[in-house]
Amino acid sequence: MVLMRNAIGVLLAGGQGERLWPLTRDRAKPAVPFGGVYRIIDLTLSNCLNSDLRRVFVLTQYKALSLNRHVRRGWSSLMGHGDFMEVLPPQMRVSQHWYQGTADAVYQNIYSIGSEQSNYVFILSGDHIYKMNYLKMLEQHVAAGADVTVATLEMDPAEAAGKFGVLETDKNWRITGFEEKPANPRTSGVHAGKCNASMGVYLFNTQLLVPILIEDAENPASSHDFGKDILPRIIDRYRVFAYNFRDENKKETSYWRDVGTIDAYHEANMDLVSVTPVFNLYDASWPLHSWQRQYPPVKTVFADPDRMGVALDSIVAGGSIISGGRVKKSVLGYDVRVNSYSEVEESIIFNHVTIGRHCRIRRAIIDRHVELPEGTVIGHDLEADRARYSVSENGIVVVVRPESLIEEPE
Numbered sequence: 001m002v003l004m005r006n007a008i009g010v011l012l013a014g015g016q017g018e019r020l021w022p023l024t025r026d027r028a029k030p031a032v033p034f035g036g037v038y039r040i041i042d043l044t045l046s047n048c049l050n051s052d053l054r055r056v057f058v059l060t061q062y063k064a065l066s067l068n069r070h071v072r073r074g075w076s077s078l079m080g081h082g083d084f085m086e087v088l089p090p091q092m093r094v095s096q097h098w099y100q101g102t103a104d105a106v107y108q109n110i111y112s113i114g115s116e117q118s119n120y121v122f123i124l125s126g127d128h129i130y131k132m133n134y135l136k137m138l139e140q141h142v143a144a145g146a147d148v149t150v151a152t153l154e155m156d157p158a159e160a161a162g163k164f165g166v167l168e169t170d171k172n173w174r175i176t177g178f179e180e181k182p183a184n185p186r187t188s189g190v191h192a193g194k195c196n197a198s199m200g201v202y203l204f205n206t207q208l209l210v211p212i213l214i215e216d217a218e219n220p221a222s223s224h225d226f227g228k229d230i231l232p233r234i235i236d237r238y239r240v241f242a243y244n245f246r247d248e249n250k251k252e253t254s255y256w257r258d259v260g261t262i263d264a265y266h267e268a269n270m271d272l273v274s275v276t277p278v279f280n281l282y283d284a285s286w287p288l289h290s291w292q293r294q295y296p297p298v299k300t301v302f303a304d305p306d307r308m309g310v311a312l313d314s315i316v317a318g319g320s321i322i323s324g325g326r327v328k329k330s331v332l333g334y335d336v337r338v339n340s341y342s343e344v345e346e347s348i349i350f351n352h353v354t355i356g357r358h359c360r361i362r363r364a365i366i367d368r369h370v371e372l373p374e375g376t377v378i379g380h381d382l383e384a385d386r387a388r389y390s391v392s393e394n395g396i397v398v399v400v401r402p403e404s405l406i407e408e409p410e
Contacts (some may be wrong), residue, residue, distance in 0.1 A: 013126035074291020101224035164197035295319030
């Protein structure tokens with residue numbers, strides 16, 4: 001753990017998340033709820049805390065009010081003396097533009113990074129679901145005498161084709177080549193039949209990161225992205241290694257998800273309510289942290305045979321009342337009310353939602369502060385739903401409240 005005291009983290013959390021629209025209409029992608037009581041960013045921040053990476057800058061940009069509040073309220077109190085998880089909005093100290101890419105986002109905060117004494121800088125993404133001990137990555141980085149280390153996932157080439165940046169390595173995991181989203185990924189030099197896909201997690205020696213960022217910022221041909229621009233340019237000039245992802249989720253197969261689309265997001269949440277979910281929320285050895293308001297306990301009422309308040313194979317957060325309704329295979333956030341004779345199935349209900357009587361909700365995502373009137377039917381007639389709501393490729397219906405000038409709490 002002493003080694004981690006020489007490292008800082010820079011967490012990129014300014015993503016607009018266009019593929020998660022309309023859930024990202026009013027919030028940044030890392031602020032989207034996950035698993036009833038968490039935000040997507042909580043998974044990466046929990047990794048930092050559990051890895052003892054306790055000096056972290058969180059770079060925000062797009063519609064970041066709720067994200068800023070969440071980090072300030074929930075994470076600052078977890079830090080010890082001299083530690084921090086600090087939100088940095090765009091300051092334009094070295095540029096007159098919003099962040100132009102992942103590398104530019106870090107470059108624009110180069111003064112903040114330089115103000116902290118550190119030998120190593122982790123570049124992290126705030127919009128993926130996974131459990132990873134960053135200390136193990138740093139230990140390999142130091143042992144290999146690396147200048148830069150890139151975290152990678154082993155996967156089938158067909159799965160990575162056109163979706164991920166793919167690295168080529170020698171048998172010692174030194175990176176020898178990189179292709180951005182190739183149609184035919186080259187296979188691993190270590191494990192035949194697999195390829196090494198970039199996770200978007202980077203570890204730099206601080207003394208190298210600063211001049212690399214300055215060089216990239218001065219290159220007019222660059223799109224200022226770590227994967228597209230910086231990584232290909234430094235492979236032949238420095239000692240750049242891959243770190244093969246070691247999962248702390250403790251399952252047979254490694255778990256890493258980019259919940260960047262409505263369908264992927266819905267699928268990841270539905271995994272959580274299965275009998276034996278792939279992603280384990282309940283592992284005390286790798287706890288997941290978040291900021292949570294104080295709510296009263298969950299309550300289910302009415303034992304009448306025709307309107308029994310029940311939640312089956314579901315996650316239900318505090319303050320929610322199942323009042324004579326039936327919830328099955330669903331994730332309910334805080335302060336949700338499901339009224340009599342209503343049915344909610346395979347759905348994700350965000351905070352402060354009221355579902356009126358005699359509603360039938362199936363395979364839907366209901367955003368915060370939505371009030372569904374009595375008799376509302378969603379998810380049973382997709383053609384009718386498309387006329388009123390947003391419907392994903394796989395038929396997930398997303399319901400958001402009308403746009404408002406008032407930023408109501410999440």
